[in-house]
Amino acid sequence: MSATKQTRTAAGDEDTLMLREAAEAPDVVERQFERNREVVARLGEDLRRTPPPFIVTCARGSSDHAATYAKYLFETALGIVTASASPSVGSVYEVPQALRGALYVVISQSGRSPDLLRNAQAAREAGARVVALVNAEDSPLARLADTVVPLHAGSERSVAATKSYLASLAAILQIGAHWKGEAPLLDALDALPGAMRRAWQADWSTLGDGLLEARNLFVLGRGLGLAAAQEAALKFKETCGLHAEAYSSAEVRHGPMALVGPGFPVLAFAQPDETGPGTRALAREFRERGAQVWVAAVEAGEEQVLPIPPPPHPACAPLLTIQSFYRALNALALRRGYNPDLPPHLNKVTETV
Template identity: 80%
Template sequence: MTDRPALPAETDTLMFQEARQTAEVVATQFSRNDAVIRALAQQLRENPPPFVATCARGSSDHAATYAKYLFETQLGIVTASASPSVGSVYEARQQLKDALYLVISQSGKSPDLLRNAAAAAEAGARVVAIVNAEDSPLAALADTVIPLHAGPERSVAATKSYLGSLAAILQLAAHWKNEAPLLQALPKLPDALRAAWQSDWSSLTDGLADAHNLFVLGRGLGLAAAQEAALKFKETCGLHAEAYSSAEVKHGPMALVGPGFPVLCFAQPDETEAGTLALAREFRGRGAQVWVSSEHGDPGSNPEQALPLAPAPHPACAPLLTIQSFYRAINALALRRGHNPDVPPHLNKVTETV
């Protein structure tokens, strides 16, 4: 029997180092993409699409969830997720004339995304690619390319590229809407991300060291953060986690929540916050272990399970700050549980599906 490789120190993992770069990535992205975003936003205001379709997988699909709630709440544009297999496996043609077809990918190489992007273009959609690899096949197919400018990401677990995807979506929405609150939040976001990186979420790391499963809850704009967190628990820690809307969890899954059951709640600082905090109190009343991330605090929580959320320059920025704090905590948790977050078993950095 061979010995397991020694684990790196917490600050030496690629995941830690790459996630820590997010604030600089976002600042660079906002600057370099300003012209292309402004031009695209003006075109979308002059010729509004009837709807937006997103196409993505993995963490990029979680970014698409964020796009759905952001576009629908800020712009009133219906946004739906297109299943890649409908085009790549079933080869079913879709009615996409004049739609905005948003494809999100780190590598821009996955065959199913490429087939769907090509089919969307043939159907008359405007194809926009949010991609880290500007020289990728996906970028070549798109009408407009929004680069992430995240630089190389060597850890299998995506961090800065995921948050870069959210930032690109936020920048597009802000300029598309063209109103002060969102636009004024953009230059403040990098500093808010730096503050989020310093937030102390060690109570989550301590509390989940021996856990076997948990729920991660968010709602609205915060649902994408819950989805991403649940994936990272599985990917980096070998810990089974399921993400639910704090409304959807009441439709059956909450039957599992009893004494000792771990629940992580992301309280988005907007109209959904009160309901998420109420659900956290209900689960806590059942004896569940409940951690709450909240900008405004949770009066009923155990102080040892309160996770501080850095103040957001706009509620739409909060999911990025939540995940930035979470990435630091999950990196530490993976190592605590004996896993190297950079090399999850059975996974590759680039996943190519058909």
């Protein structure tokens, strides 16, 4: 199929590369978990035996949103401080960092971006253990890493990353589960692909109806759900020409919420954990101001709810949320006159220095 041609699927969706690739994500995750089981189990055992003093992530774009998920998963499940590296510190300023003993996690679809490669090399030279989450197993990044965790997403032709993003979250989840080595997270791995298939069937059509003529919106999340909000905001910009900004449902109170008034669109991701009640309370507050609010949640409430299926573990919820979101996003992009496979001015591989 040409990247500029869309056809109807049996379900009535406009068939694009982005839609097809996003629909593959549950199979990708299932395959990834099986193929990576041994390497991730060994990594988890090593990290339990010799835990790092801290974790550093290095990524850009959607991969950096996956790094946000890594921060919250590793800090909440393992209690180890996790920070995001600024790639320019190593690639432009060329200032060595004190990383001895650290776990340095680099996330990249292509494994070819020069700034990520320079930072990964510098981290190795500084004494860090470099783990690469990468889709291209023959990439330069894979060759220089101490441990490679392949994403197994296969070819991704749409410029907007979907299945590779979800595969990145899944790889982080598998690492965290095997590192912690306890049943709740480990058991969730087996149930996740099925839950993602159910999420793909969720009806989020009210979101597309409400955003058809929109120009701006906020996307809110918190904790483990913040990465989903960041990814959704980026995809709104890329595929729909819609100016969306992601905020923590706590941070939005520090200034940005002054913009929220009658008719202002707000999409909130209510993570099914300790952060959920606060996000839903903020959504109700915005509704009372007259804002147009949607809440993606497991349980229905008084808000206009976009359903997600019950996750096998709260840490799985962001994957289900984004799986449902991608299908709704594809429909919205086409209704707004955009081809989500070919966003203007963008390339599939961005090689930042």
